[in-house]
Amino acid sequence: MRITANMYTYTAGATGLDASMPPWVQEGGHKEWVKRLKDPAIRARVKREMITPTDEWENLYLAAGSAKNVLLVGFKQDSLKYLTGKTLAEVAALRGKPPKEEERVISLQEAIRRLTTLPATNLGIRKRGALRVGYFVDVVVFDPDSIADHATFDKPHQYATGMKHVFVNGVQVLSDSEHTGATPGRVVRGTWLEAGSKRLNIT
Numbered sequence: 001m002r003i004t005a006n007m008y009t010y011t012a013g014a015t016g017l018d019a020s021m022p023p024w025v026q027e028g029g030h031k032e033w034v035k036r037l038k039d040p041a042i043r044a045r046v047k048r049e050m051i052t053p054t055d056e057w058e059n060l061y062l063a064a065g066s067a068k069n070v071l072l073v074g075f076k077q078d079s080l081k082y083l084t085g086k087t088l089a090e091v092a093a094l095r096g097k098p099p100k101e102e103e104r105v106i107s108l109q110e111a112i113r114r115l116t117t118l119p120a121t122n123l124g125i126r127k128r129g130a131l132r133v134g135y136f137v138d139v140v141v142f143d144p145d146s147i148a149d150h151a152t153f154d155k156p157h158q159y160a161t162g163m164k165h166v167f168v169n170g171v172q173v174l175s176d177s178e179h180t181g182a183t184p185g186r187v188v189r190g191t192w193l194e195a196g197s198k199r200l201n202i203t
Contacts, residue, residue, distance in 0.1 A: 004122045012153075013060075013063075014073075015060060017060070017070075017072075018033075019058065019059075019060035020050055020059060020060045020061040020070070021046055021049075021050060022046065022049045022050070022057055023057055025037070025042065025046050050062075061088075066089070067087065067088040067089040067092060068087050068088070068089035068090075069087070070087060070088035070089075071085070071086075071087055071088075071153070072084060072085070072086055072087070072088065072091065073085070108144055116129045116130065117129040117130050123190040124190040124191035125188055125189075125190055125191070126191055128188065136169055136170070137167050137169065137170035138167065138168055138169065139165075139166070139167040140163070140165075140166050140167075141163075141164045141165040141166070142162050142163050142164055143162040143164060144162075145162075146161055146162035147160065147161070147162030147163070148160060148161050148162055159177070161177075163177060164176065164177060168182075168184050168185055169184045169185070169186060170184070171184035
């Protein structure tokens with residue numbers, strides 16, 4: 001059985017900060033958790049595990065990419081409510097302790113594959129997702145050393161830097177980082193797939 005899953009290309013979710021800490025430090029409930037964190041040696045171990053990739057537990061901090069992507073939206077304790085709306089990085093800066101930020105976790109080639117060929121194949125989209133003769137010309141030319149996404153949940157309509165040229169269906173829509181005014185986009189639908197005696201239309 002062939003099984004795939006969609007993935008939102010921005011890391012976004014809603015959960016508690018406990019999802020950033022290893023399960024062992026939280027055993028026994030909130031009181032035991034707080035008690036452990038008062039021990040400097042345990043705090044050091046927790047910090048080390050929070051920034052170390054592992055397949056033993058799902059780490060919100062690493063999944064978000066960095067502390068600047070962890071937005072604090074609610075507190076039970078009134079004395080902490082002034083931090084609502086700030087990122088974890090901003091809180092660290094207020095306390096004079098800049099957080100550690102992780103670098104790339106996959107190669108550039110793999111990142112491109114996951115955003116092009118892989119979804120096109122999974123969705124059965126023909127003649128897209130690769131640079132091949134006979135395929136639609138959807139091409140992005142970017143500078144890997146300066147590429148950066150500046151869109152935020154507060155200000156989503158912002159261009160990324162490092163994007164040089166973009167072609168959609170063979171028409172250039174971004175030239176030297178400026179929009180050409182062209183809008184050649186079109187609806188793209190997946191192909192029909194056979195699934196036993198049933199036919200599934202993937203769009």
